Amino acid sequence: MSKVQNNKAWWLVLPVFLLVAFSAIIPMMTVVNYSVQDIFDQSSRYFVGADWFRQVLQDPRLHDSLLRQFIYSFCVLLIEIPLGIGIALTMPTKGRWSSLCLIVMTIPLLIPWNVVGTIWQIFGRGDIGLLGYALNNFFHINYNYAANASDAWVTVLVIDVWHWTSLVALLCYSGLRAIPDVYYQAARIDRASNWAVFRHIQLPKMKSVLLIAVMLRFMDSFMIYTEPFVLTGGGPGNSTTFLSQTLTTMALGQFDLGPAAAFSLVYFLIILLVSWVFYTAMTHGEKN
Amino acid sequence: MEWMSWTLPTAIFFASIATILVAMTVWELRSASIERRGFLPIATTRGDRLFIGLLGSAYLHLLVIGATDWNIWVASGLSLVWLLVVMRWG
Amino acid sequence: MSKREKLPLKKMQLRKVVPLWIYLLFLLVPIYWLVNMSFKTNTEILGGLTLFPQDFTVANYRVIFTDESWYSGYINSLYYVCLNTVISLSVALPAAYAFSRYRFLGDKHLFFWLLTNRMAPPAVFLLPFFQLYSSIGLFDTHIAVALAHCLFNVPLAVWILEGFMSGVPKEIDETAYIDGYSFPKFFGKIFIPLIGSGIGVTAFFCFMFSWVELLLARTLTSVNAKPIAAVMTRTVSASGIDWGVLAAAGVLTILPGMLVIWFVRNHVVKGFALGRV
Structure with missing residues (x-):
């Protein structure tokens, strides 16, 4: 659609701008202020320049949780995107069944994140949980997310798949619905294989929603906090301590305002770069 | 405040x-501003180039602080050069 | 001929349906387990594994509905979530209209800036939020949480609504203006009814993201506006975890979401079909 140039449109955007600016810019300025000072209380604070940044950037704790975070987010995308596409392709397109599918699939999205943690905390326990009990007694796998680091890690991953694959599937489903029937009819006339239909019709049409899905899933898994916190509190050891939790412990637990603020800014810069890359890819994809 | x-x-x-x-x-x-292509792989407007320049400067500062013992002003100087280059030829 | 064609079709259907059922089962089993536990007594829960409550009880639910500190958690959560949905929608509607109809100075950068706020981890803003709302005297109020949640809900609402509005042909606006409608009158009487399902979907997403968020809600409240998610940590006491009550509280947090889906289910289907979420 061709849009008209009209700078008066700013008046319509102004409420949103003011509201978000209030919640985004003032806190952001404060974080920047904190990050260059050593703060004991309001009256005794000292300017320290870039010291906190140096400390944070050279802190092995940050490196570890950053690495864990990237591996985790990568695994999340690797599982959820193909699975979501697959589910979307198998979903019925009309009738009662499709409504039912949609509703069931939306349920996990609407559960508060700490309750998601609680559900799996209960479900996975060896003594009172169905999953833990079954794994230990029927499959004879020694599974204990509270004591075994790799079990905890896998559990957090499974939780995320349980929680968010539906979002990817629903987005892909919406992309698929936008394909006119004519395309499929043409493919049938050409006797195209299922794979060819997928590769040349469905996948290209899903490209834009897939990009949104990848972006949302990457960002949200990158700031995951609640589920591992409820499940194991980031343990055992540090196996499920991701970036957000390291940061929260620093800021609220130890009240290290300066380092926490420096960490926040580094974290935010990473997010900013990644979302800019995705956004540019998205808008340029639309143009072509 | x-x-x-x-x-x-x-x-x-x-x-x-x-x-x-x-x-x-x-x-x-x-x-x-008119969108144009420079040495950056995408067509950009003036505002885009400013954003790229500032974001690049921020990362440059982090790099200098994290990986070297140089004075912070070195990073600022380099950033200024980078910003001007991106604005002019980006 | 027709029979031969139908047979592979059925096989295909089966190959499609079975994985879907497995997936839906995978989604539902943990929830079934939670519901199952909420109707058991603690002795039964800890005594052994039973697939259905042998000693069916609603005592866990009674605890929640009779203890004020429990049920006020639900009221607080619902209150700030609804407040947030209303605020988000009312500011996002005109903004989304501006983005979908006009080009203006800095529009693309503004849109991107809005989206980065959806992407920024709440943990980054935790401390300054706490101090910001304390300094303006809003700490531990519902409006504080509602405003804080606007940070990620308003950009999302603008984004979704913009998609829906771009689907409405521009000729409708032009005809209305020629017919002598003023902007507010046109917007309220003609435009908003046209994108009704879009507003439904947006409200659904605002509700959802505000309802599930815990970190900010917990940080900005202490007593008066404490959300249910924070109240739930009370079940952990010195004598261990009260599993039954915890499960019952969990079940009750799922219910509002399910009610909302039920009301907007047709809109959501339509909304997803329009290709923008």
């Missing part, structure tokens, strides 16, 4: 960011 713990350097930093934004707005109103 006391709780925001302002310091002179950060105040100058934000004031200069605000000044740049205002200046860019005035410039844009005077003569609208």
